[in-house]
Amino acid sequence: MTAVETGVRARTRRAILDAAIERLTKQPNASLADIAAAANVGRTTVHRYFPERADLIDAISADALEKVAHATSRARTDEGTATAALTRLxxxxxxxxxxxxxxxxxxxxxxxxxxxxxxxxxxRLLRLIERGHGEGTIDADMPAAWVQSLLWSVLYTAWEQVREARMPKHEALTLCLRTVAKAVTP
Known part of the structure; x- marks a missing residue:
């Protein structure tokens, strides 16, 4: 396979994954044919990359974990104050x-x-929170696992507000960051 073929395959796979994420978010029981239409590819193309729905779900799961890893790395959780790193995360x-x-x-x-x-x-997130406990920037009476759950809950709320078109993305992010900061401040 040439580099061009590999690049085309990677772009097609990415287009299918992105379409699947977008489609399944709105319609969890969307068929592979629905996903193919959203990706602007044929159903047989989707089946070539993901023979079964379970294969697509596997790929979405792996993609999410990879994105979490890259995002965590980009947030530089070991730099600056714990609250600044938590904001970046x-x-x-x-x-x-x-x-x-x-x-x-x-x-x-x-x-x-x-x-x-x-x-x-x-x-890494739990260590970041514990570092914040130690430096006094994150309330030490809030266990790290609690703060971790709080973070995901507030993010979920922000995403839900955006998805339901109740709030622009920038406003939801601003409120998310403000809520987390206020919640963890000693």
Whole structure:
């Protein structure tokens, strides 16, 4: 396979994944044919990349975990104050609202083994929160696991507000960051 063929395959795969995320977020029972139409490819093309719906779900799950890893890395959780790093992390995660809304609302995704195990990214977030406890920038009476759940809950609320067209994205992000900051401040 040439580099051009590999690039075309990667772009087609990405288009199918993006269309699947967008479509399944709005219609969880969307068929592979619906996803093919949303990706502007034929149904046989979708089946070539993802023979079964389960294969597509596997790919979405792996894509989400990869995006979390990249976002966590971009947030530079070891730099600056813990609250500044937590703000950067919220901003990074916020960009993947559709993907996370899909993960949180599709039981066959959230109950998968890879989502049940604590990942290195989870541990980085917990270490960040514990660092904030130590430096006095995050309320030490709030356990790290509580703050972690709080972060995901507030992000979910922000994404839901955007998805339901109740709020512009920038406003939802601003309120998300403000809520997290106020909640964790000692």
């Amino acid at each position: 919220c901003q990074e995660y916020f960009e993947f609202g559709d993907l996370f809304m899909l993960i949180f609302t599709m039981p066959d995704l959230l109950t998968r083994e890879e989502w049940q195990e604590e990942s290195e990214d989870d541990r």
